[in-house]
C-alpha cells in the first residue's frame with residue numbers, strides 16, 4: 001500500500017516518512033493480517049495534513065500507541081451439537097482503545113472471523129465511536145462460528161459457552177458488546193441470560209441490542225440502516241440532489257440493508273436490487289421490502305426465494321454482479337471488500353452520484369480512489385454506519401437511568417447525531433483543504449478526539 005499517494009507537498013516529507021515507519025511496524029507485528037493492514041493504511045494516509053499542521057501527535061507517539069490494541073483476548077469455545085458431537089470454535093475480543101470510554105463494539109459470528117478481521121473492525125470502531133460524540137471507546141469481537149444451518153438449541157449452547165469465557169472480560173463500565181454479522185437479538189438474548197446467571201445480577205448495561213422487554217432500546221434495530229440514510233441525505237442535500245425519485249442499489253439483505261432500504265423508500269427512493277452471500281435480485285418495479293423481511297428476518301431463507309413471489313424480478317448467482325446495475329446511489333451494506341476497483345469503475349460509467357458505506361470497509365482502497373477521482377459523493381463507513389453504535393450508547397444511557405425513551409425520541413436523537421457527524425466531517429474537510437474527501441475528513445475528525453484524550457491521560 002502506497003501511503004504517500006494521498007498528498008505531497010514539500011513540508012509533508014517528514015510526515016510521510018513517519019507514517020511509513022508506523023505502517024511498516026504494524027505489518028511486521030501483525031504479519032499476514034491483511035484486513036488490519038488495509039484499515040490502518042487507509043487511515044494513516046488520511047492523517048498527512050493533520051500531522052503536518054499539528055506535529056504534537058507525532059511528538060507524543062500517539063500513532064505508535066493507537067495502532068496497537070490495548071488487549072486482544074482469544075479463547076476456546078467448546079459446545080455440543082444436536083448429534084452429541086463436541087465442536088470447538090475460537091472466540092476473540094479486541095479491546096482496542098479506551099481513551100473516550102469503556103470499549104464498545106459488536107460481536108461477529110461468521111466462519112471468516114480471525115484476528116485480522118477483528119482487529120480491523122476494532123481499529124475502525126475506535127474512530128467511529130469518537131465521531132458519534134458519545135463517551136465510548138473501541139472494541140470488537142466474535143467467533144469463527146457459522147450460525148447457518150444450526151438449530152436454535154445449538155445457537156443457544158454456542159452463545160452460552162462463548163459468554164462463559166467472555167464474561168470474565170466485560171461489564172457495563174468495562175466493555176459492552178453488541179451485535180454484528182450473524183449476531184442479532186436472539187444471540188444477544190442467549191448471551192445476556194448466561195451473563196446474568198454467571199454474575200448473579202441483572203446488569204442491563206453489559207450488552208446492547210437487547211430485546212425491548214428486558215432493557216433494549218426502541219430504534220436500535222433500525223438505527224444503522226436509518227443512520228446510513230440520514231447521513232446520505234446530508235451528503236445529497238449539500239450537492240443539490242435528493243433521494244426522492246432516485247434509483248438505489250443495496251448489497252446484503254441483513255439488518256443494515258433492510259433498514260437502509262426501509263428509510264430510503266420512505267424518502268421516495270426506488271430500490272431495485274439487494275443481495276445475500278449467494279446472489280442478488282433485481283426488480284425494476286422496486287423491491288418489495290415486506291417479502292425481503294419475511295424471507296430474511298422471519299424464515300432465515302435465501303434471497304433467491306424472492307422470485308417465487310415476484311416472478312417479474314430476476315435472480316443472479318454471485319455477489320459482485322449487483323454493481324453492474326445502473327443506479328443513482330449505491331449502498332454497500334454486506335461485508336468488507338465487497339466493492340472493488342472494477343465494480344467502482346462500472347458504477348462510475350453508469351453515472352452513480354453517491355456511494356454510502358453501510359457495511360464496515362466494504363470498498364477496497366482502489367475503489368475509494370476511483371470514487372474520489374471521479375467526484376462521486378463518497379460517504380465512508382466510519383461516519384455513515386455510526387448510527388448503530390450511537391443508538392447502542394443511547395441504550396446504555398437508558399439502562400443507567402432505568403427508563404425507556406419512545407421510538408420517536410430515539411430516532412430524533414439518532415438523526416441529530418448523524419447530522420453532527422456529517423457537519424464535523426465537513427468542518428475537518430474545510431480546515432485541511434480536503435473538500436470532497438469525506439474519507440480523510442472522517443478519519444481526521446475521529447482521530448483528533450481520541451488522540452487529544454490520550455495526550456491528556458498520559459502514556460498508559
Ligand SMILES: NC(=O)C1=CN([C@@H]2O[C@H](COP(=O)(O)OP(=O)(O)OC[C@H]3O[C@@H](n4cnc5c(N)ncnc54)[C@H](OP(=O)(O)O)[C@@H]3O)[C@@H](O)[C@H]2O)C=CC1
Pocket residue numbers: 179180181182183224251252253254255256257275276277278319333334335336338358359360385386388389
Ligand atoms: N448491525 C449493526 O448495527 C452494524 C453493522 N455494521 C456492518 O454492516 C455490515 C452488515 O452487518 P449486518 O447487517 O448487521 O449483518 P447481518 O448478518 O444482519 O447481514 C449480513 C448480510 O450480508 C450478507 N453477506 C455476508 N457475508 C457476505 C459476503 N461475503 N458476500 C456477500 N454478502 C455477504 C449476508 O448474506 P447471508 O444472508 O447469505 O449471510 C446478509 O445479507 C457488516 O459489515 C457489519 O460490520 C456496521 C455498523 C453497525
Ligand SMILES: O=C(O)CCC(=O)C(=O)O
Pocket residue numbers: 104105106107125128176177178179180208360385386388389390392
Ligand atoms: O452497537 C454496537 O456496539 C456496535 C455496532 C458495530 O459493531 C459497528 O458499529 O460496527
